[in-house]
Structure formats: structure tokens, C-alpha cells
Amino acid sequence: MEITGSIKRVREQVREWRKAGLTVGLVPTMGYLHEGHKSLIDKAVEQNDKVVVSVFVNPMQFGPTEDLESYPRDMDRDAALCEKAGASLIFHPEPEEMYDDNFSSFVDMNTLTGGLCGKTRPIHFRGVCTVVAKLFNIVTPDRAYFGQKDAQQLAVIRHMVNDLSFGIEIVGCPIIREEDGLAKSSRNTYLSEDERKAALVLSRSLKEGRKLVDAGEKDAAKVKKTITDIIEKEALAKIDYVEVVDWNTLEPVEKIDGPVLTAIAVYIGKTRLIDNFIVE
Structure with a gap:
């Protein structure tokens, strides 16, 4: 399993897989992976020849008073989980790799995002849509995997994919819970x-x-x-x-x-x- 922070390297690897006729699955994450994330990777490995897991704490989807700096991170632990699950590549970019100094293009929508989490996190889904659209353009997967726990996110991504004709199958996966019922997070x-x-x-x-x-x-x-x-x-x-x-x-x-x-x-x-x- 390879780990890279380079957009260029991800594209090179995916091109090699495509030349060999292989299918590609993508599991977008913000890292600090748990059994919920593993279930997404497991499904992706089951349905695709190669699987890319992105590990990127996306600053664009955090508000000014939210937990960007304190959000948990443990790349060694994440890499071990991904390798054990059968992932082929981890894309772990720095913010500067995803958003250069002149970055000024965003993906937004005027439906689905105003209520629920969008009511108290008004910039959140613009950040989600923008980073996921970038990941789709970088990895060009056949399928991408999202958990039902973030149900509004799942609905928003499906809508965006349809609106922008990405041609990617969005696979929603069930909530994974602790033994006592708490949703994994x-x-x-x-x-x-x-x-x-x-x-x-x-x-x-x-x-x-x-x-x-x-x-x-x-x-x-x-x-x-x-x-x-x-x-x-x-x-x-x-x-x-x-x-x-x-x-x-x-x-x-x-x-x-x-x-x-x-x-x-x-x-x-x-x-x-x-x-x-x-x-x-």
C-alpha cells in the first residue's frame, strides 16, 4: 500500500490501473479512522479492484469557532487500518496541495443544505462539496463510499453527482455502532x-x-x-x-x-x- 500527498502521483497511479482495465473505488475520510470507516473500505475492496482512501482534514468545511485544530489525527493508526482492510493507496495531502494561494472556485447548492446541519453550520456543505468534487476529479473513481451516519452529507453528495454528471456510483453504507448503541464517530x-x-x-x-x-x-x-x-x-x-x-x-x-x-x-x-x- 502506497501513501502519497501528491495529486500528480495519485493521477499517475490511477492511469496505470486504468490501462490494466481495473476498477477504482474511493473512500473520502478526514482520518482518525474507526470501524465505521473500515466498513466503507471493506465494501469498496469487495466491489473494486483498487481502492483509494483519502485522509484529509478539510479546513474549508470548518467554521471559525469549530474544532479544526483539535480534530483528532493519527496517520500511523489510519495507515495500519487501511492496509489491513486491503486499500491500495492513501491520499494524504497537505491543505496547500488542495488549495493553493489563488484558490477561489467553490461547489455549492441551493437545495438540501439549508436545514439540519446546514442551519447551524452555514459554510459546511460548500466545503464538503468542493473537496469531494476535487477528490472525484483527482481520483476519477468508479464508485465512492459514504456512511449513513452523515445522512445529509450522503444526500448532498448524491445530488451533486447527479447535477454535475460525474458518472460515479455513490454507495451509502449503514451506520456502525458501539456495542451499547452509540454511533461510531x-x-x-x-x-x-x-x-x-x-x-x-x-x-x-x-x-x-x-x-x-x-x-x-x-x-x-x-x-x-x-x-x-x-x-x-x-x-x-x-x-x-x-x-x-x-x-x-x-x-x-x-x-x-x-x-x-x-x-x-x-x-x-x-x-x-x-x-x-x-x-x-
């Missing part, structure tokens, strides 16, 4: 012992919401209230949002009928965590 490392216990309120509240839906509840407001009431009983939790939205448009719904995403963002102490479930 690099930001879980921020949690103290007490906060880690409190964070279970996310998966616990969603489980109860899902039970209601599975039992036939169609009123989105009732599902939201059930989830909200459970979270508000946790002293260390502060709700950013609890929403039930159409899975295709991400617009709020009153009635659960068709593909629906129920998504939450909750601060546990100072750490913002997200989780969701999708009813197809």
Missing part, C-alpha cells in the same frame, strides 16, 4: 467518561422513535416529541435539532409516508454528535 474521543454515558441518549431516543414508526405512527410531530422528551431528560445533553424530513428533498414532513429521514444533532457537553434512522 471520531469526535467520540472528545467525550469524558460521564459524557460518554450521557451520549447514549442519542441512540436510545432514536430507538424509541423508530419503534413508533414501525408500529404504524404517521404523525411526524409525535415522533419528534418522543425523541425530544427523552433527550431533554439527560442533563448533559443540549438539542441542536430533531427533525423528520423527506429522504429525497430533506424538507420537513408532517406525515410519515414514503422515504423519510429522522435525524438529530445533540451537544453532549461541548461535543456535537449526530445520529439518524431512515425509513424507506
Whole structure:
């Protein structure tokens, strides 16, 4: 497995693979990889001849008060996980390699990004779309892999790929959880012992919401209230949002009928965590 920070080198390697008739999968990450990321790499290895994993903490998607500098990083650990999973190449660029001094072009959209996480992180998805578009242009993969935990991101990337005719298959992969139900996240490392216990309120509240839906509840407001009431009983939790939205448009719904995403963002102490479930 090769590790490079060079766009030129990635393109050279991909050209060699293409000449040999090989398919290429891409797993974009910000590093500090865990079992959730590994599940994406595993799926990519299963479906492609060669797999590129990008490890890049993208400064463009962090707001001025967010955790860019403190975001966890461990390249040695990441490389070991990627190699064990069967990745062929890690692309680990410096910010200067992705964004030179004269950089001034962005990818943005005026749908899907205004609600949910976009409401409190207004620049976030412009940064996500721009960096993912660059990665697609650099790697030119056949398929790219994203986790359902970041459900809005998954929906946004699928929409961007369709709008801009990238010709790349976007593969969404299920949420990977700890044994006690907490969704795997690099930001879980921020949690103290007490906060880690409190964070279970996310998966616990969603489980109860899902039970209601599975039992036939169609009123989105009732599902939201059930989830909200459970979270508000946790002293260390502060709700950013609890929403039930159409899975295709991400617009709020009153009635659960068709593909629906129920998504939450909750601060546990100072750490913002997200989780969701999708009813197809």
C-alpha cells in the first residue's frame, strides 16, 4: 500500500490501473479512522479492484469557532487500518496541495443544505462539496463510499453527482455502532467518561422513535416529541435539532409516508454528535 500527498502521483497511479482495465473505488475520510470507516473500505475492496482512501482534514468545511485544530489525527493508526482492510493507496495531502494561494472556485447548492446541519453550520456543505468534487476529479473513481451516519452529507453528495454528471456510483453504507448503541464517530474521543454515558441518549431516543414508526405512527410531530422528551431528560445533553424530513428533498414532513429521514444533532457537553434512522 502506497501513501502519497501528491495529486500528480495519485493521477499517475490511477492511469496505470486504468490501462490494466481495473476498477477504482474511493473512500473520502478526514482520518482518525474507526470501524465505521473500515466498513466503507471493506465494501469498496469487495466491489473494486483498487481502492483509494483519502485522509484529509478539510479546513474549508470548518467554521471559525469549530474544532479544526483539535480534530483528532493519527496517520500511523489510519495507515495500519487501511492496509489491513486491503486499500491500495492513501491520499494524504497537505491543505496547500488542495488549495493553493489563488484558490477561489467553490461547489455549492441551493437545495438540501439549508436545514439540519446546514442551519447551524452555514459554510459546511460548500466545503464538503468542493473537496469531494476535487477528490472525484483527482481520483476519477468508479464508485465512492459514504456512511449513513452523515445522512445529509450522503444526500448532498448524491445530488451533486447527479447535477454535475460525474458518472460515479455513490454507495451509502449503514451506520456502525458501539456495542451499547452509540454511533461510531471520531469526535467520540472528545467525550469524558460521564459524557460518554450521557451520549447514549442519542441512540436510545432514536430507538424509541423508530419503534413508533414501525408500529404504524404517521404523525411526524409525535415522533419528534418522543425523541425530544427523552433527550431533554439527560442533563448533559443540549438539542441542536430533531427533525423528520423527506429522504429525497430533506424538507420537513408532517406525515410519515414514503422515504423519510429522522435525524438529530445533540451537544453532549461541548461535543456535537449526530445520529439518524431512515425509513424507506
